Amino acid sequence: MVDKDRTWHKSKYGFDVDEVNRKDSFCQHALDNPSEILIVEDAQLDKKFIDNPFTKGDNAIRFYAGAPLVTKKGYVLGTLCVVDTKPRKLTDIQKRALYILSKKAMDYLNSRKLILLQNNNIELNALKLKKLTDLAPCIIYQLQIAKNGEMKFDFLSKGINSSLPNFDSELIKKSPKLIFDFIHPDDLPYVKQSIKESSKHLTEWNIAYRVKISENKTEWHLGRALPEKTKKGTVIWYGTIQNITSLIEYEKTMEQIMFDISHVLRKPVANLLGLTNLIENEKFSELNFKEYVGYIKIVSDELDNFIKKLNQTYRQKNKKIAGFNRNFPKAGSKKKNN
Template sequence: MEKERNRLSDLLNYRILDTPPEEELDDLAQLTSAVCDTPVSIISFIDEKRQWYKAKVGVEITEVDIKKSFCRYTLNNPHDLLIVEDPFADNRFCNNPNVTGKNGIKFYAAAPLVSKDENVIGTVCAIDFISKKISEKQKLALKIISKKVMQYLEIRKKLNDQELELDLSAKRLKKLTDLAPGAIFKFSADDSGNMEFIFLSDGINNLVKKISIDDIKKEPKLIIDIIHPEDKGLFIQSFQESFEKIIPLDIEYRIMASERSIMWHWLKANPEKKGNGVVVWYGTIQNITQKKKHLETLEQMLFDLSHVIRKPTANILGCIDALKKGDGSDKETKEMIALIQNQTNDLESFIRNLNSDYFNLKSALKKKWN
């Protein structure tokens, strides 16, 4: 039972059952008939219930119940041909309805299809309705054809496995890109003005509400239509410069999210020059609306704080000047003037540092985004 489970598992790994005809195997089935001089030849695969015909010559049916199958007797003999020159003289087949019926099988020869794990997954067989024999050279040819079938199946399996792995990798990558903040894209343009989003992640749906991702892929220029009129010229100019000089793109621009709503986008992309005047950009688009608002709020707060403090500071300095112009000869007045002077100087220094910190913070935030 364990051996049969392994055999069936091996068979399934080839992903061959119930697949459409393939020219390479059809040709090998034709070759089998020609070599063995038989009206019927079949390349088949055997699962737990049936013998299924992948390629066939001279027969219309596509499968037979495994209980009526000749080929099931090859399953435990991976290195031997199964030659039946007189099925009526063989107890395994003499009562088989495919033998006893009208135009029954009178000759059968099969070479097992053996996997790398020594499992018989199917056969290449030749069938005739008259008694006959085949030569040693024909038997050798049958074995060679079965090996060619397996070589084709191994190549086919590798290609299928690679395709499956690529498909899985693509699905994993899509999951990652869809979870990434903003949108990830691969965009191409040529010197004739043709443009295409080769790849665009679903994150674009959160950045552009007015246009669907399908519409953007069909007509990339729709993105330009929603850019704020004051930023559109710079956007186009930056892309043109990147196209001509093959330099990175780094643009902050506004889009019209709705009639009354504006959203800030930040686009970064690296270009790569291809043949035939084509340039491809690999990049990201992010929503920096909140960052812009935070920066503007911080700027206004520091500006207000600076100006609020500057006014009383100026008044205090004026009072100090007035006190200095007075008599100010007594010790207590001089000490008070000195104290106020020191405190005011400290306050003035704090304001200067506050302004400096603001510009440093603004610069640091921009570097962090980049």
């Protein structure tokens, strides 16, 4: 390889010098004509090399042949060359062989450059992906489950630290089954069974379960994953675990609101409607009394219709909370048959 001041011998055999000054280099002369092999049959007879220090003394270079290493854009990086201490001549076959070897060397350098660029891109993309997963408000993971049931996390995002603040994330990476210690004992059998079935049938894992955060605090987590089996029989899980406590609490609140609307508010309205019907059926001499009763009925009907619409609106919103499909199965719950 030739630069402004030096020539480096990056790969060599039978030549112990690592680098030389460019002015003393044979290779620099090959750069002038990158389409041809530079051949010096006897350096001591060539005016360009008579005063070259490498043509003097013991083991002096007498023969040189160098094929330029040219990039796709036409830049010459250096040469693939052979030297000898005796004058020589190359046959056409030998010239062709040296040219082919130079092309092979250049192909290797181009491939090596491409691999390095791809590795840099992979590392950069991996770093970007890690930053994204670390900021995600959930646990993102890749989990291996062997045939014997042994588990190993290939990847575990920093979301584990916020989801299970009292647990060592490094420890859980080494021993994934320790996460079972946090699952509510009433839900644990269902969670383990769901994992077993998903691994066996390669079906989507989707279950909500309770987690013990502290002695007096329990939260709801939603686990989701897509399992894939490798040729070796190991099942790889690509999944997430999300804290849905606020969603569950919101759901309960909505259910209470709907109950209040259906039972608490509608009851007095129904009574009011019943009274107006009784009054309407009675015989009164005052003409304008029925007029007032009519007004009461109209208002009662409007109030009743409003409550029905409000109830319907709440039910619709309750199905679409924060973009979640809330038809996830909860640990311990039985599936409803249509």
